[in-house]
Amino acid sequence: MKYSVTSIVQHLVLLAISLAAAQAYAQDLEAIPKTAAKRGDSKEKIELGKSLYFDPRLSATGTVSCNSCHNLMEGGDDGRATSMGVDGLTGPRNAPTVWNSVFQASQFWDGRSATLEDQAKGPMVANVEMGMIGHDQVVSRIKDIPGYVVQFEATFGKTDSVTIENAVDAIAAFERTLITPNSALDRYLVGDKQAMNEAQIRGMELFESTGCTECHAGPALNGWQPGSDAEFVDFPRFEDSPYVEKYDFVADVGRSMATGDNGDDHYFKTPTLRNITLTAPYFHNGRVNSLTEAIRVMASTQLDVKFTDQELADLAAFMEALEGEFPNLTFPRLPSRSGESVIHASLNAGPSDQG
Template identity: 75%
Template sequence: MNTSRIFTACHCVLAGAILFSPLAIAQDLEPLPASAAADGDTPEKVELGKKLFFDPRLSATGTVSCNSCHNLMEGGDDSRATSMGVNGLTGPRNAPTVWNSVFQASQFWDGRAETLEEQAKGPMVADVEMGMVGHDQVISRIKEIPGYVDEFAAAFGNGNGVTIENAVKAIAAFERTLITPGSALDRYLAGDTRAMSEAQARGMELFESVGCVECHSGPALNGWHPASDAEFVEFPRYNDLSYTSKYDLETDRGRSKASGDDGDDHHFKVPTLRNITLTAPYLHNGQVPSLDEVCRLMAETQIGVELTDAEVADLVAFMNALQGEFPEITLPRLPVRSGETVIHDSKSFTVGNE
């Protein structure tokens, strides 16, 4: 059933209320926190994590870093449908943005990692990503670089040294600095009624009235709140054959591949909508090329609503109000082993006990 006309009638009535009560229709939205630091995130730990994030030597071929797939110089992704790892290999899923990734209760599209630290371990030893034989190989390579040994000691104490646990703690500490508050929406929610245009305000009202906030609520517009449990949503909920076949929405089983529970078939983590204008292409498989198209698709497959062109334009305008202020990031100077490479044939490495 085409229910968009019902919601449009509500939209027309409520739109006028925006002028008198700018927060009356924003009950499910919250400003993004200005800080996400955890206890123990020292400047030394953050700086070490930054270097590890940008260092391609954590990959088997010395060509792929965390930043390769999560480019901090743009949207925190790589603008590809699926990312390219070592030796030109590609995986099955689109790289989520790392910006504001701290504001979610699980990591990866299927939520198989609960924390940023746990997530950071995965790509290093994934054969289609960074391709290391095991975490022992990662640590062995880092230990070959004297500057890193010194920096681990400075960040974690002389008695701790270079371990995979400390490496991912440092990366996570750096990632907790990757937040983008101060968007037009944030300023609007703080009481600046001029921060958003009329089209953006209409789009926000439509976003709430048609039910997008059922999943995309809270400060990151992904359902996350402090200490909230990870939640996964069936996708597609309504099997619209035109979209299902066009964008291959049936192949990936989603959460069930990680959980082993068939009841999780086609369930995925709700992604953040912060900076969504910078992270095309869209969906878990990166098959949808444009924001207006993904708005139509999500409306029809998730809430059974067919949007008009004007409604799509307002929603896209609202999405533009979600782009925040990015912190200035300078590329780090990486420590090296003087006069000698640390990139060796990964196939000759034997994994020991971690």
């Protein structure tokens, strides 16, 4: 088959127009940074933070670690509607992913912590999570393990180095390494136009043209930009959506539980969409099990839009393009106390009164 010079030129022009249009639709999206290290994030501090992150002895029963609810072997969450803490107790909200959590202006669904360091303090002393009586008990538990004392002194100096501030500083340093770059979207945004397939490009265009990027913009697709203030979005926006009652979305009043301001009722932090295909179930209460249903729910409750089956498939395909490359992690060898446990069983142990 022969092609005329004119037909070839026309084809190239159409291709250029198509690529330009697709690129225009990517204007609200950015490749995710490959590093978020802060000054002072030494190798020693990161390794100490990793050990603390994986250590269940920081919980009252010795059974729950940070990784229990934010599993780094998978999507950075735990795959449950709501997480299970000490004594089998469960909390009210779905565990957000810890992958790329550094690219957020606040932590927790209600944004009650501004930093990774402050966030790390909370679960340790939450009754339904790690269940320690107070941070003094956490510090005492760490001090009971000689190997940790050595690590803290090597990282923070020999004077009063084992403190809760230093512990969460180390955990946060480790969490700042939990970044998943080089997704298909990232490669597409930096010029590899073969990185995304046609369905993913259609999904990206639809994602932007219907207003999803009002909230899910930027490198983490959560509205975050370096140095940006925390923002919160009303959810559900259209309360007459049939999904509001179906999934009981208004039972949790959201940010007002942290601020005490009724004006913050039903406002939540915008979650990252990075690796969203790996973090089902969805929403703050974990009531929606499938990604396609989650897209359908968001269209109805936030945009008052109903997508066709093809549009839903294209949007889901775009979400697949957000899966990044996970760093290789080695499990830490946790320090131990020779011949003696630091977890002391109570003779009066019984069922918790928090159920």
